[in-house]
Structures are given as C-alpha cells and as structure tokens.
Amino acid sequence: MEQNNLKETLLRISGVNPRKCMKCGKCSGTCPSYDEMEYHPHEFVSMVENGETEKLMASPSLYRCLTCFACVERCPRGVQPAKLIEAVRLAVIRQQGMNHLKPDQLPDMLDEDMPQQALVSAMRKFAK
Amino acid sequence: MVFSYYPGCTLRTRAKELDEKARKCAEALGITLEEIPDWQCCGGCYPVASDEIATRLSAVRALMAAKSEERPLVTLCSACHNVLKRTRHDLQTDETFRDRVNRYMGNDPVYAGEGEVIHFLEMLRDKVGFDTIRAAVKNPLTGRRIAAYYGCLLLRPSGVMAFDDPENPTVIEDFIRALGAESVAWSMRNECCGSYMALEDKGIVERKSGSVLANAKAQGADTVITACPLCLYNLQKFGGQDLPVVYFTELLYEALGL
Ligand code: SF4
Ligand code: SF4
Numbered sequence: 522m523e524q525n526n527l528k529e530t531l532l533r534i535s536g537v538n539p540r541k542c543m544k545c546g547k548c549s550g551t552c553p554s555y556d557e558m559e560y561h562p563h564e565f566v567s568m569v570e571n572g573e574t575e576k577l578m579a580s581p582s583l584y585r586c587l588t589c590f591a592c593v594e595r596c597p598r599g600v601q602p603a604k605l606i607e608a609v610r611l612a613v614i615r616q617q618g619m620n621h622l623k624p625d626q627l628p629d630m631l632d633e634d635m636p637q638q639a640l641v642s643a644m645r646k647f648a649k
Numbered sequence: 650m651v652f653s654y655y656p657g658c659t660l661r662t663r664a665k666e667l668d669e670k671a672r673k674c675a676e677a678l679g680i681t682l683e684e685i686p687d688w689q690c691c692g693g694c695y696p697v698a699s700d701e702i703a704t705r706l707s708a709v710r711a712l713m714a715a716k717s718e719e720r721p722l723v724t725l726c727s728a729c730h731n732v733l734k735r736t737r738h739d740l741q742t743d744e745t746f747r748d749r750v751n752r753y754m755g756n757d758p759v760y761a762g763e764g765e766v767i768h769f770l771e772m773l774r775d776k777v778g779f780d781t782i783r784a785a786v787k788n789p790l791t792g793r794r795i796a797a798y799y800g801c802l803l804l805r806p807s808g809v810m811a812f813d814d815p816e817n818p819t820v821i822e823d824f825i826r827a828l829g830a831e832s833v834a835w836s837m838r839n840e841c842c843g844s845y846m847a848l849e850d851k852g853i854v855e856r857k858s859g860s861v862l863a864n865a866k867a868q869g870a871d872t873v874i875t876a877c878p879l880c881l882y883n884l885q886k887f888g889g890q891d892l893p894v895v896y897f898t899e900l901l902y903e904a905l906g907l
Contacts, residue, residue: 587841
C-alpha cells in the first residue's frame with residue numbers, strides 16, 4: 522500500500538492521533554514487554570507519524586505486545602499506543618500468506634494443561 | 650435471583666473447577682446462574698481495530714441473548730469479561746459498528762448494547778454484598794495470607810471496564826477479608842503474567858510470571874488467587890515459586906463450607 526494511504530488506514534482503524542503524544546515515554550516505561558521489543562510503544566507512535574511504518578512492519582516487536590493495556594491506561598494524553606501497534610500488526614497479517622502463527626505450528630506449542638483461551642487469543646492476535 | 654451466565658470455552662474444558670464451584674457458591678448465596686443458549690467462544694482477545702466486525706459478533710450474540718432474557722449477564726473468565734464489556738461499549742458508542750452489526754444480523758429493533766454485563770466478583774460485591782458473604786461463611790479462612798492477583802483484563806481499559814480503580818483496586822481484597830483471611834499488600838497485582846506468549850515464547854512468560862510470583866512470595870502470601878485461566882496457568886507453570894495459585898471461587902467454596 523502507498524505510504525500515505527497506509528498511514529491514513531492505520532490511524533483510522535486504530536482511532537489513534539499520534540499528534541496528541543507529548544513524548545513523555547510513560548507508555549514504554551510501563552510496558553511489561555519493553556525489554557523484549559526492538560521498537561517500543563512510544564516509538565510506534567512517532568514512527569507511524571513520521572511515515573516509518575515499513576520498519577515497524579518488519580519488526581518482531583509486533584509480536585511482543587501482550588495487549589495488557591497498561592500503555593493505554595497510563596498515557597497522560599490518551600494516545601492509546603497499543604491500538605496503533607495492533608493496527609500495524611493487522612497491516613501485516615491481513616496480507617495473503619503473512620500470518621505470524623499457523624495452525625500446524627500449534628501442536629508443538631501445547632501441553633495438556635494449557636487453557637483454550639491461550640490458543641484462541643494467540644490465533645486472534647497473530648493470524649487472519 | 651436468576652442471572653444469565655456466559656461460561657466461555659475454557660470453563661468447559663481446562664477450567665471446569667472455576668465454573669462448577671462458582672455455580673455452587675452462587676446457589677448457596679441465593680443466585681442461579683442460567684447459561685445462555687448456544688453461546689460461542691468470545692475469541693479470547695478483544696479485537697481492537699475499529700474495522701473488525703465479524704470477530705466481535707459472538708460477543709454481540711451473547712449480549713443479545715442476555716438482553717432478551719432481561720437479566721444481567723454474568724461472566725467469570727477475565728478474558729470473556731473484557732471482550733463482552735468492550736463489545737457492549739462499542740455498540741453503545743460506535744455508530745458505524747452498531748449499524749454494520751445490526752444490518753448484518755437483521756436486527757429489528759436495533760440492538761445498541763442494552764443490558765448489564767457483570768463479572769462474578771462484581772456480582773458478589775454489588776448484588777450479593779460482602780456483608781452477606783461474611784455472614785454466610787462457615788469455615789472462616791483465619792490465619793491465611795492471600796494475595797489478590799488482578800492481572801490486566803479485569804481492570805483495563807478502566808474507562809470501559811468500570812470494574813474498579815485501575816491502579817488501586819479493592820474488590821478482591823474485600824472479598825478475601827469477607828472470607829476471614831488476611832489480604833496481602835503487594836505491588837505486582839495488576840501487572841501482566843505474559844498472556845498468550847505462553848505458546849510462542851515461554852521465556853517472556855517466565856520473566857513476567859516469575860516477577861509477579863516472587864513479589865507475592867516476598868510479601869508473605871501463602872496463596873495467590875485469580876479469575877483468569879491463563880493467568881493461573883502461566884503463574885503455576887512459569888512462576889517458578891512453590892506458591893499455590895488457585896481460582897478465587899475455590900476459596901469461596903471452601904469458606905462457605907460446600
Ligand atoms: S505515554 Fe502517551 S504521551 Fe507519553 S510518549 Fe506514550 S503515547 Fe506519548
Ligand atoms: S499493551 Fe502492549 S505495548 Fe502496551 S504496555 Fe502492554 S505489552 Fe506494552
């Protein structure tokens with residue numbers, strides 16, 4: 522997708538306005554997955570705004586967000602970074618053949634105690 | 650009182666004890682939970698993007714079923730609760746979503762998110778009352794030190810969930826005290842356990858659940874309680890502590906002498 526269109530789509534489906542961000546870093550400071558990420562929540566916000574979406578789309582950080590909503594809850598400006606991360610992830614996995622998690626990988630990931638909730642949640646996050 | 654009830658997929662399989670004991674406790678407290686007919690899995694994770702329509706339909710159907718029974722809808726799993734409450738909020742506030750859902754389902758009259766969704770804990774707090782529970786306790790859990798683990802999904806986003814104070818919640822602590830036990834003060838009670846990363850990257854879950862349980866242990870808890878099957882699994886399996894993690898309903902069941 523052409524960059525400008527893509528940005529528009531990301532902002533529309535996430536409902537995020539990156540210009541509200543005052544770059545305080547609180548979202549990243551509170552993110553439980555901070556150490557696991559290449560790009561952090563506040564960087565998603567500024568990089569989408571600056572048209573650097575392709576780097577984000579290629580980053581494993583997309584699959585490190587735990588959807589805990591701490592960044593959404595604690596952002597003093599109501600930016601909702603997790604919604605933007607979700608939108609960028611969807612821009613990737615909605616493409617044909619780009620699912621991050623495939624059903625035939627699942628059997629090796631399971632054990633007998635794992636709740637169904639883990640499976641349906643991961644499939645919802647990582648596959649279309 | 651009769652309430653509508655949405656168990657969700659995990660309570661029918663890996664978390665049967667959460668479901669069964671909750672129903673028995675509710676009966677003992679004068680509430681019958683009547684399962685809504687033909688419910689479908691909520692999907693586990695609320696679909697955040699505004700153009701996700703089909704993925705929210707199973708939640709819409711559950712909400713409509715409870716509405717047609719004219720009863721509050723009670724949920725028990727934190728994840729189902731999050732999905733149902735947020736979808737209900739979308740129906741109330743997002744006109745495009747509401748229109749598309751109603752057109753697709755051919756609803757007449759239009760369904761706009763009417764009806765109440767409450768978590769079992771909210772039911773205990775707001776419909777039964779902790780004083781009533783205190784009076785119904787037959788085996789007070791005197792001397793026990795219990796840590797209340799909220800995790801993420803019950804509390805956030807607080808504007809939609811309206812469950813409790815997102816940073817300083819009290820409902821589970823009040824519940825613990827009503828059972829005669831002591832509630833432990835600890836800092837990690839609303840931090841993430843690592844969630845669905847349990848499939849793909851167990852290292853993250855070990856680090857997240859590990860620091861949660863280490864904190865509970867350091868504060869002298871003898872048991873951690875939760876309402877979420879995935880939190881329970883992650884903490885038990887990856888928490889790295891010799892510290893029992895059980896559903897809150899198991900404590901209630903014990904205290905009520907059932
Ligand atoms: S917490 Fe909010 S305002 Fe602060 S950097 Fe993150 S998105 Fe921007
Ligand atoms: S929702 Fe994702 S990005 Fe936001 S704090 Fe949680 S793990 Fe980090």
